Amino acid sequence: MTQTPSDHPVAVAIDPGDAPLRIHEVADRVGLTPRSIRYYEEMGLLSPSARSQGAYRLFDQLDVERLRFIKGLRDDAGFSIAEIRALLEDEAARRLAREAFAATDDPVERRRILQGRLDSIEGQLASLRSKLGRLEEMVAALEKRRAHTIGHMAELDAVAHVARKASGR
Amino acid sequence: MTQTPSDHPVAVAIDPGDAPLRIHEVADRVGLTPRSIRYYEEMGLLSPSARSQGAYRLFDQLDVERLRFIKGLRDDAGFSIAEIRALLEDEAARRLAREAFAATDDPVERRRILQGRLDSIEGQLASLRSKLGRLEEMVAALEKRRAHTIGHMAELDAVAHVARKASGR
DNA sequence: GCCAACCCTTCCGTTCACGGAAAGGTTACA
DNA sequence: TGTAACCTTTCCGTGAACGGAAGGGTTGGC
Secondary structure: OOOOOOOOOOOOOOHHHHHHHHHHHHHHOOOOOHHHHHHHOOOOOOOOOOOOOOOEEOHHHHHHHHHHHHHHHOOOOOOOOHHHHHHHHHHHHHHHHHHHHHOOOOOHHHHHHHHHHHHHHHHHHHHHHHHEEEEEEHHHHHHHHHHHHHHHHHHHHHHHHHHHHHHHO | OOOOOOOOOOOOOOOOOOOOOOOOHHHHHOOOOOOHHHHHHHHOOOOOOOOOOOOOOEHHHHHHHHHHHHHHHHHOOOOOHHHHHHHHHHHHHHHHHHHHHHHHHHHHHHHHHHHHHHHHHHHHHHHHHHHHHHHHHHHHHHHHHHHHHHHHHHHHHHHHHHHHHHHHO
């Protein structure tokens, strides 16, 4: 995936904006605090990012995407850090797999690696869909209550209408 | 759910069918601990439930439903207690409104009360739908990645197929 | 080569959402 | 009239998820 600026224009996803970011820059971009990012690394949600000469953390575009995903899982899906780690666990291997993928030319091996990645994604999808399902149930229940209430109101309106009629329009 | 063989299902507020439950019974039914329930009451998520002679908390069917809803908001939607309280805040008024509803015969007043309840439900629906939307976005993003990965695998398979052919079947 | 603005690790503090024990009162049942 | 099994409030403890300060090193621009 790390395409040198040479031949195929296909996967030139990262060329100029690929300058490694420092922690505060990532934090601003993603909407987290540096403290949280360090904490997530400590908790094992991030593979050890690159470091500068003087041990500064350096983040690439993949790290940023990963952190966005983490933030989504935390804020939108409401997963705990432990759950997120479980979800991303296979993905730690993915990091290695990515290198292994680039390192080999054997299609069988490459296929095996891609299959692993796919399994991981499927697992994440299953978790999210489960949460989605339960949320949809809640929405459905609320919609039912709403319909019920609206029904009652219509009833009352009908009664009022009859009453108005009975009292001579 | 626990429907006694009474006739009007409308406003049978105090019915011998739903014998008041004690805290541990509710906890078991809903899937919470007594401690959590007390905590939620302390945090203002429950209107002060009825109390027995000796100050035991007594819960009716509405309390149980409310607690189920709270649990759903907590576990499924991942809302914090503060957010849940905000969501249910108007519903504190609902409790009073329910009594007011039973206390009046004026259809106009009753309609007004129902409208208030409806507004509250709409607010809750909006919150849940917002969360739902963001979750769906995440699922969509994952599905895209999955499709991408599957595409890559198909590519590899095609290459392998060609290779097999070239090497004499 | 200097300095402001970052960054590092370490450690203690804090908020949230409860858990759990203490000390005592209540209920239901024999 | 016990008595076991609940319940009450009060208070201190805890794990998760950070916040923030201390003490010190690093970068980058002038």
